[in-house]
Amino acid sequence: MNALDRTLREILIGRQPILDLQQELVGYELLFRTPDCTDASPTAGCRSAATAGVVCSAFAELGIGAALGPYKAFINTDERFILDDALELLPPQSVVLELDFTSTPDSEVLARCRALRDRGYTLALSRYTGLDDHAGALLPLVGIVKIDVIAAGDELPALAGALTRLPLKLLAEKVETREQMAHCKSLGFHCFQGYYFAKPTVVSGRQLSASQLGIIRLINLVSREAEIPELEESFKREPGLTVNLLRLVNSVGVGFGRRIESLRQAVTVLGRRQLLRWLQLLLMASPEHATAPERNPLLQLAALRGRLMEILAGRLRPRDTHLGDQAFLCGIMSLMPAALGMPIEEILSQIAVTPDMQLALTEQSGTLGTLLALIERLDAGDWEACDALLADHPALSRETLTAALTDGLAWIHADGH
Missing domain, CATH: 3.20.20.450 (EAL domain)
Structure with a gap:
């Protein structure tokens, strides 16, 4: 070499x-x-x-x-x-x-x-x-x-x-x-x-908007594996969410090569696992960027952070797809305080997550917490902290981290977005 x-x-x-x-x-x-x-x-x-x-x-x-x-x-x-x-x-x-x-x-x-x-x-x-x-x-x-x-x-x-x-x-x-x-x-x-x-500005007494509450209801429906008719019925009560979801899945890192035009098609093509991911991202899309989610920098950062954590989770435990799913959602959730102007504890009281994810988001403990800390240190340019975290996990290295960054950037900027 x-x-x-x-x-x-x-x-x-x-x-x-x-x-x-x-x-x-x-x-x-x-x-x-x-x-x-x-x-x-x-x-x-x-x-x-x-x-x-x-x-x-x-x-x-x-x-x-x-x-x-x-x-x-x-x-x-x-x-x-x-x-x-x-x-x-x-x-x-x-x-x-x-x-x-x-x-x-x-x-x-x-x-x-x-x-x-x-x-x-x-x-x-x-x-x-x-x-x-x-x-x-x-x-x-x-x-x-x-x-x-x-x-x-x-x-x-x-x-x-x-x-x-x-x-x-x-x-x-x-x-x-x-x-x-x-x-x-x-x-x-x-x-x-x-x-x-991406830094949270917490507004005391802030209330979630009706559309945000609607998204949270859908997140919880998908999490408990509700049937498609029940999902569709919930979307019908919030038609604006349907439009924004379709905008989002057609613009941020999907790259299916064809447009997704209906909720049923989105669920069929994406699957519930991906639908849950895009609902989490949609919750973060601020109203002023609703027409162009692919240009919202906070949304870009959230999608990239989730994807990086998912890739690295796959390196740590190649056969554990559940960890990868949790890692992706954890990455997105870590930026929700900045998107919603609410403390993470208050957000977690409304969105059901696993105990491991809760500990990662509130204390940066456990495997998910380590991956989150690694990505946050990379964002901060804290090279020494990155090296220290990598040293504790032989399955990860500078090479895998750089490869994950390249893959993640390509994923969020797919199809010219």
Whole structure:
């Protein structure tokens, strides 16, 4: 096995969603953790990209590029990466090259950036902190400027304001709350990076809507294996749910190659197991995204988390399909507090789940709890915690985790969604 193959087997790939002004998914920043990055506080070399060869191989051999579907991959690049000929194997229409240079670029680097821009690559200036020689040399070449809102602090309005008149987009990174996003939006930012949309904002005394209560009734009917006529009768009382369910199963990761047009057809083609999954996802679809569930980032994240947990459960216990089913639902349920604005304990009082799932969701204990913790640590880019959890489970590895991520992304972005 050559060095590149070894690196690909041991690489960890994280991703952070990037949303637009409509709070819809436009891409992911891909974070590559290679075997030689071992420090808890990454060096500049570790913080920057893996080599161009590793990134290109991840796109091709690991299938990351295809798995992302129509969404852009934002990739961190240093001076060596930019000058590497292997970079040109990346499809210009699918990537954004984040220029994270450690010093003021020289004439060779600037010429290379200009050539890449002319070939159709989108360039982004990373970690902008003000107009200096470094930024001044690159601003005419980039289409996006990224500003770290935490590092900028009180200087954020001044930093953003100086750029709003230029023909480029402003991207706010490390956005941690919805309030921060709204503030950045008011300052003229166009895109927002982070998991702020997945953090629960619990509203005291909040009541579930009639449609949400209707979905919960259906979830409980499916869970106790009610007959199809009883399911249909329940759907008839909530015709809006039928429409939204059909939208959802036709848009998020189904990929049957033909449209599903009726409830009876959905139950027949999907089976009760899948129907239960899509009802759980439907419960999370916020009203403002009801017409486009495939672009709802919280729904995307929930579907991906469920799928990742299901795949990893299959690696742990290949013959235990029940564990896989429970893992999928556990992944979805873990994000319901963010979707519904209610504590998980209150949600669990209304939706019947197994004791194992209850413990996983409330205490992250048991096998399901371990898988949930692993996926949450991956989302947070906590590589050391990921490695520690993997070390306790010999059936899992960095390679299986990266393969699961690729499969999961391909699944949720199937058929161009």
